[in-house]
Amino acid sequence: MDEVGEEAAWHGVRPGLLTMRRLVLALWLGPLVLAAAVIPAVLGAPVWSLPALAPLLLGAWGWRALGRNFRSWRYQERDDDLLISRGVLWRQLTVVPYGRMQLVEVTSGPLDRKFDLARLQLHTAAAASDATIPGLEPAEAERLRDRLTALGEARSAGL
Amino acid sequence: MTADPTAPPTEPSLERDGKRLHPVTPWRRAWAPLAGLFAVGLNNAENIRSWTTSLGLGWLAALLVALMLCGAGYGFLSWRVTRYLVTDTELRIRTGLLFRRTAHLRLDRIQSIDVTRPLLARAVGVAKLKMDVVGSGDSDELAYLGESEATALRAELLARAAGIDPLAAPSAGEAPARRVAAVPTPVLAKALALESLSGGWALLLVAGIALPVTLYVLGAGLFVALTVALPMLAGVWGGTLGRFLTQYGWTVSESPDGLRLDHGLLQRDHATVPPGRVQSVRIVEPLLWRRQGWVRVELSVAGEGNESGLLVPVAGRAQAGELIGRILPEVDIDKTMASITAVPRRSRWAVPVWRHGYGHGVTDAVFVARAGRLSRRYTLVPHAKVQSVRMTQGPWEQRLGLADIHVDHGANGTATARLRDAAEAAREVAAQADRSRLGRRNAAPERWLTR
Numbered sequence: 118m119d120e121v122g123e124e125a126a127w128h129g130v131r132p133g134l135l136t137m138r139r140l141v142l143a144l145w146l147g148p149l150v151l152a153a154a155v156i157p158a159v160l161g162a163p164v165w166s167l168p169a170l171a172p173l174l175l176g177a178w179g180w181r182a183l184g185r186n187f188r189s190w191r192y193q194e195r196d197d198d199l200l201i202s203r204g205v206l207w208r209q210l211t212v213v214p215y216g217r218m219q220l221v222e223v224t225s226g227p228l229d230r231k232f233d234l235a236r237l238q239l240h241t242a243a244a245a246s247d248a249t250i251p252g253l254e255p256a257e258a259e260r261l262r263d264r265l266t267a268l269g270e271a272r273s274a275g276l
Numbered sequence: 277m278t279a280d281p282t283a284p285p286t287e288p289s290l291e292r293d294g295k296r297l298h299p300v301t302p303w304r305r306a307w308a309p310l311a312g313l314f315a316v317g318l319n320n321a322e323n324i325r326s327w328t329t330s331l332g333l334g335w336l337a338a339l340l341v342a343l344m345l346c347g348a349g350y351g352f353l354s355w356r357v358t359r360y361l362v363t364d365t366e367l368r369i370r371t372g373l374l375f376r377r378t379a380h381l382r383l384d385r386i387q388s389i390d391v392t393r394p395l396l397a398r399a400v401g402v403a404k405l406k407m408d409v410v411g412s413g414d415s416d417e418l419a420y421l422g423e424s425e426a427t428a429l430r431a432e433l434l435a436r437a438a439g440i441d442p443l444a445a446p447s448a449g450e451a452p453a454r455r456v457a458a459v460p461t462p463v464l465a466k467a468l469a470l471e472s473l474s475g476g477w478a479l480l481l482v483a484g485i486a487l488p489v490t491l492y493v494l495g496a497g498l499f500v501a502l503t504v505a506l507p508m509l510a511g512v513w514g515g516t517l518g519r520f521l522t523q524y525g526w527t528v529s530e531s532p533d534g535l536r537l538d539h540g541l542l543q544r545d546h547a548t549v550p551p552g553r554v555q556s557v558r559i560v561e562p563l564l565w566r567r568q569g570w571v572r573v574e575l576s577v578a579g580e581g582n583e584s585g586l587l588v589p590v591a592g593r594a595q596a597g598e599l600i601g602r603i604l605p606e607v608d609i610d611k612t613m614a615s616i617t618a619v620p621r622r623s624r625w626a627v628p629v630w631r632h633g634y635g636h637g638v639t640d641a642v643f644v645a646r647a648g649r650l651s652r653r654y655t656l657v658p659h660a661k662v663q664s665v666r667m668t669q670g671p672w673e674q675r676l677g678l679a680d681i682h683v684d685h686g687a688n689g690t691a692t693a694r695l696r697d698a699a700e701a702a703r704e705v706a707a708q709a710d711r712s713r714l715g716r717r718n719a720a721p722e723r724w725l726t727r
Contacts, residue, residue, distance in 0.1 A: 121667075121706045197713050208669040210702075212709045217663045242578070243684035246664035272713075 121200060121210060127191040133232040134252025135187040139180060141228075146176040192250050197272065199239070199265065201248055213248045216272035217241045221265050223258045237261055290370050290378070294359030298402045298420045301358075302351030360418055367407070367433060369416060379416055383437040385409050388534070388548040389430045393423070395542040405429060434533055453531040457599060459590055463570075464523060467590040470564040472516045480515075484508030523589040528599060535602060537587070549587070551603045553578045555661045555687035557587070559596065561652040571596045575603070576687035604658055606641040612656065615639050616646055622676055623695040636681065636693030636704075643683050643708060645693040655691040657683050662712040667705045669698065681705060 153169035185205045193200040198214040218239050225235040235258035239248040253261070354373045361368045367381045387408040397403060402420035409416065421429065472478060487508070488501035524541035534550040558574040565571065573587040573596050588599055597609030615637030623631045635646035642656045666682040673679060679701035681693040696704065 121702050198709050206671040206674075208667075208674065210667040210705065212665040212705060214662075214664070214709060214713055216713070241663040241684070242686035243663035243690070244688045245666075245682070245684040245690045247666070248664065 121212070123193070126193045126195075127202075128193065130187070130190045130192075130250065130252035131234060131254055132187075133234050134190075135183060137228060137232045137234065137252075138183050138187070142176060142179050142183065146172050146179070150176065187252075190250070190252070194261075194264070199248070201250060209247075211246065211248050213239055213241060213246060214272070215265060215268040217246075218265060218269040221262045221269070223255075223262050225255060225258075235259075239265070288361060288363055290359050290361050290368055294361040294368075294370065297355060297358055297360070297418060298422050298425075299355075300400050300402055301420050302348055302355045362429070362432060362436070364436070369418065381407060381409050381416060383433060386433065386437050387553065388550055389433055390548060391426050391430055391546045393544045398542075398544065402426075407433075438533075453529040453536050455527055455529045456535075456602070457528040457588060457591065457595060459523070459526040459588065461524065464526070464590055465520065467565060467568075467570055468516060468520050468523075470568075471562045473564060477512055477515045480508055481512045484512060519589075523586070526589055528588060530602065535587075535599075549575060549577065549603065554603050555657070555685040556689055556691060557600055557604065557656045559600075559654040559656070561654075563650040565590075566652075569593050573599060576685065576689045578686045600656075604641065604656075607656065607658070608639070608641075612637065612639050612642055612644050613654075616644060616654075619695040620678070620697050623678055625676055626672055626678060626695060631695060634694045636696060638704070638708075638711075640711075643691060643693075643711075645681075645683075645691045647692070647694065655689075657685045657691045659708075659711045659714070661685045662708065665705050665708045665712070667701055673698075681708070683708065 149172045150169050153172065154166045157163060157165035182205075186203075189205050189208070190203045192202070197216075198212050201211045201213075203209055219242055220240045222238040222240065223235050224238065229235060233255065234252050235255040236249060236251045237253055237258045238250075239246070241248075250258075250261075350373070354371070357373055357376075358369075358371045360370070365383055367383060367386075369379045369381070371377050371379075389408075390406045392404040392406060393402075394404070397420055400420075401423050403423045403426040404417055404419040405421055405426050406417045418426075418429075484505055488505035491504060492498065492501040521541045522543070522545070523539055526537070526539040529536045529538070531548075534548045537545075537547045537549065539545055554575050555578050556576045558576070560572040560574065561570075562572075569592055570590050571593055572589055573591065574585050575587050576585060587603070588596065591599065593609075600607055600609055616635040617637060619631050619634045619636075623634075627634070630649045633647055633649040633652065637644045637646075642658050643662065644654055644656045646652060646654050663684045663686055666684070667679050668682065669679045673695070677698045678695050679698045681696055681701050681704055683691045683693075685691070693704075
């Protein structure tokens with residue numbers, strides 16, 4: 118996958134993204150595990166606490182999977198196009214030429230802002246072009262946005 | 277129409293200079309309540325039956341007539357307020373009885389203008405004018421105009437859009453068209469029959485008749501049997517006979533504003549394909565057409581309003597190649613087909629038998645992907661139209677060292693070359709990105725009328 122770009126020029130995304138995603142996972146599964154473990158024990162049937170292991174194992178697997186997925190996210194700006202590579206089991210490498218960009222979006226939700234993150238999304242005329250980079254530093258995202266917009270105008274082409 | 281040129285030039289206004297649509301227009305509205313009622317009746321057959329017994333048939337007929345009159349009245353009023361006007365730069369359409377809407381269509385943004393003639397409209401001698409404008413999601417239409425009026429207006433709008441002197445425009449006449457291909461009726465009939473044999477239509481037809489009959493015999497109501505039968509038969513109809521009716525008398529002609537397609541037995545449709553906006557071409561080769569050497573050619577055009585996306589329903593390979601050459605001048609179909617290479621042998625562990633259908637090739641003009649074992653589909657995307665390139669690998673493909681290449685084009689479609697060797701795919705993606713950049717630099721100009 119990665120032989121398309123130059124090895125040295127790949128950038129990763131910020132660790133804050135991993136922390137945030139793991140936090141969300143914990144917030145979803147934590148209460149579930151607790152409830153499933155505590156309620157039968159209180160009611161006097163501790164054996165029935167065993168099913169609580171299922172969400173716990175799921176959480177543990179998710180924890181690891183999120184880590185691997187986070188490490189797989191990379192992007193690279195080349196002279197004429199942007200490369201985005203992601204995924205572990207289902208790998209995907211997207212190449213978007215600058216001249217094809219219709220608009221560049223930077224979004225940052227409340228949780229993103231807590232972790233000082235921003236998400237960059239490129240739109241081309243094709244809806245299938247799935248070019249999104251999550252977990253950028255807001256300043257970096259804005260720099261990228263401005264640079265891509267400028268390059269897009271310079272190399273613009275119609276449909 | 278512009279104002280009299282001798283008068284001092286004033287800003288034309290819709291009220292003063294706007295023209296009305298054809299007087300039969302209101303009647304199209306009269307059918308709407310009937311159709312609605314019919315649909316409701318289908319859903320609540322029991323209710324309808326109880327009403328008829330309690331009301332009596334005479335009253336029901338009176339009710340229907342009253343509804344139709346209401347519809348016609350509404351139609352008449354909305355016809356009265358609908359006006360259109362052609363100025364030097366715009367076509368203005370005002371519609372709406374309660375919610376007034378004025379559409380200003382910039383003439384230089386118009387993609388294509390097509391005259392359609394539905395069956396009933398043909399009987400009355402009126403036609404619909406459909407306009408496809410860049411940037412507006414849907415196509416605007418003027419329905420109905422007199423047939424000669426519609427043709428004249430189309431010619432005028434096209435001439436104005438092309439920048440011919442507006443005063444001469446109305447008389448500039450229809451852009452001349454030269455016929456380049458026509459599908460003979462026997463060929464079309466045979467082709468559709470062969471295709472429906474190889475498709476599941478025959479099965480569906482048998483099922484659509486057998487299943488309701490069985491139900492009926494087993495004592496389910498007639499209504500139940502009908503509700504089962506109708507969708508199935510409708511599917512068969514749409515897939516076979518309906519297609520024959522719409523594709524009957526298919527002709528392709530060349531005119532200055534692109535390729536003109538005329539087709540239809542009951543409803544004559546006319547469509548224009550502006551060549552510069554074709555994003556990808558699909559060549560479909562159903563199993564039973566191969567001995568005849570027939571193919572079907574489909575197009576994806578940027579923007580809405582291209583309904584069928586057909587260029588020609590059935591044609592010999594040579595003719596199809598020639599037609600594609602008119603749309604994408606730099607494409608040599610034989611070279612393109614020759615460039616296709618099969619997938620590596622080890623892909624049989626991923627997709628056992630169907631893998632033989634997959635293939636992919638590149639020429640200096642297009643990216644081509646082949647798929648399908650029985651019905652072959654070739655998708656061609658010119659390098660200049662590629663929006664983004666993607667390479668994906670599922671877990672099993674990683675195991676086998678294979679990858680898929682996707683090329684996205686501007687008509688919201690994707691050409692996918694599946695099961696390529698991973699190293700080759702990576703090279704291919706990098707090369708495709710370069711090719712598309714070069715392809716865009718020397719792409720044909722955008723504006724279709726300034727060729």
